[in-house]
Amino acid sequence: MNALVPVDRTSAERWVHTWACTPQLTEPANLPPPPFARDGVVLANATLRQTVRVSVGGDRLRLRFSNAFGGAPLPITAVTVAHPRGGRAGAAAIEPGSARTATFHGKTSAVVQRGAQVVSDPIPFPLGPQADLTVTVHLAQGQASAEITSHPGSRTTSHLLAGNHVEAGALPGAIPIEHWYFLSGVEVPAGPGVAAAAFLGDSLTDGRGSTTNGNDRWPDLLRDRLRSGPGTAGVAVVNQAAGGNRVLRDGLGPNALARLDRDVLAHSGIAWLFVFEGVNDIGTAQATEAAQKQVADELVDAYDQIVVRAHAQGIRVYGATILPFGGNTYDDPAGYREAARQAVNDWIRTSGRFDAVVDFDRAVRDPGWPRALRADCDSGDRLHLNPTGYRALADAVPLELFTTG
Known part of the structure; x- marks a missing residue:
C-alpha cells in the first residue's frame, strides 16, 4: 500500500525579509529595567511596544520572534501590528483602528522554545516601502530566565508598560528603552x-x-x-x-x-x-x-x-x-x-x-x-x-x- 500523499507546491508563495536585526544574548546592563526584570523573570505581565522601519512593502506580513539565546522557553501571550502614530519611528502611540492581531498556526499565542524562533501566520496589513511598523507584544508569564534574546543597538525607542495593552492606542506612563527584544524579522511576499x-x-x-x-x-x-x-x-x-x-x-x-x-x-x-x-x-x-x-x-x-x-x-x-x-x-x-x-x-x-x-x-x-x-x-x-x-x-x-x- 502506497502511503505517499502528493502535495501541490506549484503555488507556494515566496517571502522575503523586509527588515531584520541580529539576535544577541542580552548583557545585564541591557536587560529591561525594574520592575520588568526581577527574581530571574523578565517582562512578566508586561506590554512591549517596538517600531521598525521596513525596506520593501506588501499587503501582508509575517513576524519572526527569536529565542536564540534564551535560558528558558519564551511564552508570547498576544501580538499586534499597527501603524505608529504619525508614521514616527519610536512612537509609543499607534494610529487609531490600525491594530491587527497576529496568529501562530491559528492561535493568538505561541511558545518559542530555547534556541528556536517562531514565524507568525501571514497578517493582512498594508505596508508601504520604507514605512515604520509598530509591533506590540504582551507576555503574561514573562520569560523565566535572566538570559534573553535582544538587539541592544536598536537606535530606536521601545516602550514598556505593565499589563496587557497590545491594542491600546497610547501607552501613558510607559518606560522608554532603546533596545529591541525578541523581534528578529519582518517578511513580506516577494513579488x-x-x-x-x-x-x-x-x-x-x-x-x-x-x-x-x-x-x-x-x-x-x-x-x-x-x-x-x-x-x-x-x-x-x-x-x-x-x-x-x-x-x-x-x-x-x-x-x-x-x-x-x-x-x-x-x-x-x-x-x-x-x-x-x-x-x-x-x-x-x-x-x-x-x-x-x-x-x-x-x-x-x-x-x-x-x-x-x-x-x-x-x-x-x-x-x-x-x-x-x-x-x-x-x-x-x-x-x-x-x-x-x-x-x-x-x-x-x-x-x-x-x-x-x-x-x-x-x-x-x-x-x-x-x-x-x-x-x-x-x-x-x-x-x-x-x-x-x-x-x-x-x-x-x-x-x-x-x-x-
Whole structure:
C-alpha cells in the first residue's frame, strides 16, 4: 500500500525579509529595567511596544520572534501590528483602528522554545516601502530566565508598560528603552523583482554614532538610495550587524563565521551579501608584529570562507575595506595594527575573491592623515562615524550592484 500523499507546491508563495536585526544574548546592563526584570523573570505581565522601519512593502506580513539565546522557553501571550502614530519611528502611540492581531498556526499565542524562533501566520496589513511598523507584544508569564534574546543597538525607542495593552492606542506612563527584544524579522511576499541584500557587520553597520529614531545608519541611507534608483526599488535591506562583533572569535555575540548561517544564509530571499567587518579583530589582537600578521592572515582566510559558503547558496558577495582608526585606542605607536589593516585591505581590493569591492576606507579617510578618519565623519572616538560619515559610506556604494531587473 502506497502511503505517499502528493502535495501541490506549484503555488507556494515566496517571502522575503523586509527588515531584520541580529539576535544577541542580552548583557545585564541591557536587560529591561525594574520592575520588568526581577527574581530571574523578565517582562512578566508586561506590554512591549517596538517600531521598525521596513525596506520593501506588501499587503501582508509575517513576524519572526527569536529565542536564540534564551535560558528558558519564551511564552508570547498576544501580538499586534499597527501603524505608529504619525508614521514616527519610536512612537509609543499607534494610529487609531490600525491594530491587527497576529496568529501562530491559528492561535493568538505561541511558545518559542530555547534556541528556536517562531514565524507568525501571514497578517493582512498594508505596508508601504520604507514605512515604520509598530509591533506590540504582551507576555503574561514573562520569560523565566535572566538570559534573553535582544538587539541592544536598536537606535530606536521601545516602550514598556505593565499589563496587557497590545491594542491600546497610547501607552501613558510607559518606560522608554532603546533596545529591541525578541523581534528578529519582518517578511513580506516577494513579488517580481524583489530580493534582499544582507549586511554582515559590527557597530559601524549597526549604527553606533547615528541618530536615535533617525534611521541614518549607512544601510538605512543606502536603502533610501535603492528605493529611488532604476532597477533597485525592489531591494530589501537586511541589517545583520552587531556592535562589538568580530569575524574570527566570539566577543559580543558569536563570531561572524559562526553566525553566518543563522543571520544570513537561513534568511528568506537573500540575493546579495555585503561584508564589512574586521576592525574589532585587528583592534583586540595583541599589538605585536607576529599577532597582527596572524590576525591578518586569519581574516583573509575567513573572508574566503564567507564567499565560498554564500556562493554555494547562489548569493553574490561584496566586500568593503576596513576603516582607519588612527587616534583611537585600537591604534598602537609601533603601527602593527595599521600594517595589518593595510594588508587586509590590499587583499580585499586585489584578490578577486569578492564579486565586487567598495572602498569604504577611501571614502572616509583623512587625506592629510590616511590612517585616521576625516574630522567631519568622526563621531568623536576616531573609530565610529557620525551621520555625515554614514552618508559617505552609503553614497560610495554603486547602485548597479543590486539591480534586480
